[in-house]
């Protein structure tokens with residue numbers, strides 16, 4: 111199969127959940143993750159937030175060991191694209207596209223080996239929360255970063 115002939119579909123092991131915002135006079139509250147809803151191996155080790163300007167992309171990246179638990183809750187909306195690049199996977203060569211953010215709050219769990227990236231599609235800067243199950247650069251940030259970055263590879267088949 112051609113390396114760039116991905117077929118659109120659902121990727122095995124990717125979990126997409128709608129997040130519920132509890133709205134009242136003060137604003138809203140939204141749970142981001144709960145240990146009783148995630149299997150043990152993917153319990154988060156850390157969390158970070160990032161803001162992405164409209165029209166800007168982060169990734170595509172892949173991780174060898176790390177599972178990412180992204181929450182798109184707004185502000186902002188995102189086009190999220192995932193590619194199953196795991197040759198052993200039932201859904202190898204599948205591409206999955208998800209729209210998520212303030213207009214459709216979602217948690218997206220991305221297992222190791224699934225290439226992923228997202229584009230901020232407005233209307234303003236977009237917030238992303240991520241709670242990976244591995245520490246970035248290991249204990250004390252003394253280790254390697256588990257990240258394969260494709261954004262600067264002109265021959266990459268992973269284009270958002």
Ligand SMILES: Cc1cn([C@H]2C[C@H](O)[C@@H](COP(=O)(O)OP(=O)(O)O[C@H]3O[C@@H](C)C(=O)[C@@H](O)[C@H]3O)O2)c(=O)[nH]c1=O
Pocket residue numbers: 158160168169170171172178226227228240246257
């Ligand atoms: C991810 C991360 C970055 N950083 C630092 C490194 C750098 O100076 C700055 C920006 O980092 P990056 O360029 O790696 O940020 P970014 O390109 O947004 O990286 C993220 O992209 C998405 C698509 C993912 O898949 C995530 O797992 C992560 O790889 O923040 C940390 O200190 N801790 C972290 O956990």
